[in-house]
Amino acid sequence: xxxxxxxxxxxxxxxxxxxxxxxxxxxxxxxxxxxxxxxxxxxxxxxxxxxxxxxxxxxxxxxxxxxxxxxxxxxxxxxxxxxxxxxxxxxxxxxxxxxxxxxxxxxxxxxxxxx
Amino acid sequence: xxxxxxxxxxxxxxxxxxxxxxxxxxxxxxxxxxxxxxxxxxxxxxxxxxxxxxxxxxxxxxxxxxxxxxxxxxxxxxxxxxxxxxxxxxxxxxxxxxxxxxxxxxxxxxxxxx
Numbered sequence: 001x002x003x004x005x006x007x008x009x010x011x012x013x014x015x016x017x018x019x020x021x022x023x024x025x026x027x028x029x030x031x032x033x034x035x036x037x038x039x040x041x042x043x044x045x046x047x048x049x050x051x052x053x054x055x056x057x058x059x060x061x062x063x064x065x066x067x068x069x070x071x072x073x074x075x076x077x078x079x080x081x082x083x084x085x086x087x088x089x090x091x092x093x094x095x096x097x098x099x100x101x102x103x104x105x106x107x108x109x110x111x112x113x114x115x
Numbered sequence: 116x117x118x119x120x121x122x123x124x125x126x127x128x129x130x131x132x133x134x135x136x137x138x139x140x141x142x143x144x145x146x147x148x149x150x151x152x153x154x155x156x157x158x159x160x161x162x163x164x165x166x167x168x169x170x171x172x173x174x175x176x177x178x179x180x181x182x183x184x185x186x187x188x189x190x191x192x193x194x195x196x197x198x199x200x201x202x203x204x205x206x207x208x209x210x211x212x213x214x215x216x217x218x219x220x221x222x223x224x225x226x227x228x229x
Contacts, residue, residue, distance in 0.1 A: 042205060045217060
């Protein structure tokens with residue numbers, strides 16, 4: 001049973017370009033979460049999605065960041081016009097259901113470097 | 116705002132030494148508590164979790180943690196560490212009945228010397 005998949009594992013972008021990060025949840029999981037880990041910091045919640053719905057985006061920056069989880073295909077975290085401060089590790093997690101009692105399983109992360 | 120604080124950012128131990136990593140959270144309501152571990156080059160894995168009941172919970176690889184409600188703490192312990200325990204450890208909290216939002220501590224890097 002494959003775990004949470006993320007790609008790419010490493011992404012290099014120049015300032016002003018777009019970054020698209022993909023996350024495929026574990027089989028049978030319909031809840032996806034995105035977290036960001038800045039250097040020397042812990043993981044910070046960004047957004048929680050179910051299929052075709054954004055449930056909680058309280059951790060998403062107001063501009064340039066968007067996320068989706070379509071009916072078919074992976075969840076996408078999109079960062080437009082990247083800046084150096086976006087350099088971080090972005091982790092995706094998935095769970096079977098959305099309650100606080102359901103374990104979140106994490107992917108390996110995408111390390112974004114903005115030049 | 117709710118927060119999770121891990122007191123030790125970097126811990127260095129020799130093999131067979133005992134380990135205790137501190138974790139405190141700030142939230143007055145009911146919480147579920149987790150410890151995650153990230154081994155070098157790998158993704159985060161759940162070590163153990165506490166929802167209710169016995170405040171002393173046992174996890175994988177000989178780890179345990181004790182929930183002390185009066186101290187808002189959930190410290191991680193292991194009686195005798197091994198070189199393979201070298202990793203980064205994260206404490207996390209989620210409000211019971213809430214959905215999705217895990218709140219993480221800053222992480223503690225543990226280095227075990229052989």
